[in-house]
Amino acid sequence: MSSISGLEEVVEDEINSFFESSPPLKNMDKIIETLNRFTELNSSSQGGNGQGRRIVCVTSGGTTVPLEQRCVRYIDNFSSGNRGAASTENFVKAGYAVIFLYRRGTCQPYCRSLPDDPFLECFEFPDKTNIQVHTSHLEAVKSAVMDQQTAIAEGRLLKLPFSTIYEYLQMLRLIATGLKDVGPCSMFYLAAAVSDFYVPWNSMTEHKIESGSGPLDIRLAQVPKMLSVLRTIWAPKAFCISFKLETDSKILIEKATKALGKYKVHAVVANELSSRKEQVVVVSSSGNVVVRCDSGEPESIVEDNLIRLIVDRHSTYIKESHT
8 A cells, every 4th residue: 555645646646656766866965954944943942932933945946957967958837036035035024934945046035126236236346446335226126135134134034046847846845754754844835936847767768968969859857746646745734835826817716726726735825927926816714815915005915915814824724734
């Protein structure tokens, strides 16, 4: 009988095969040590006010699928990482400790108000010797530096980067199993754009694919769905939020509802590509809630109200878990 409740044995085999054939995660021992230290700090009375903090893993950005082992070409799942970064800021503000699992090069917490190329735009050399922040960016840079340094110094923000689908899923498993004992006070907020298809490592060419060989035919395998394993094995008591992005609004809610039932997550944040910055729909067993930016407030972003709702739902979940 399968050790993963509710999954077919073939799915379990696919999951095991994926991890067994994946290239080893670099610095895995150091990552585990860092995760354990962060979790211990925030789940103990050292977390503040004599009790542990809630811990949320926010995933952000898109995964890549290498086409060669010594990668030159890859398939990319596009995501700027804005939602994950903004959500992280709001979770920290709400008192959570955040493990920010992010794609290298994507938007970072507290940096959303800075120019896209901050080192070129934010600084100047007035006397050709000393560098200083340009007056027009002084407040934004000051706020970004202070907020991030405060969160890190207080042990409330841990940033872990990934690039490939292999790195992402291996690190997600490490985080989930590390948070297993935190129970209902842990949360997964899975905003990353994760590849649905990949090239298995063992079937991948080692060196750069030659362009002079004619048309390129690639057979992609389906990435095993890890959400069910996260929910049943890795961190079964954690509060879990997944995301569903579609370009066709007509099928969005239907697909989000199917994902809710299939993976047994606590809510699915449904967003349509063209309107994702203005509104989302939180789909759950208790009904669907439309979340929008605050009208009339130019600085308002949808993540402000979204995280407020998610935190409230998490509080209810924790309370019900303890009764």
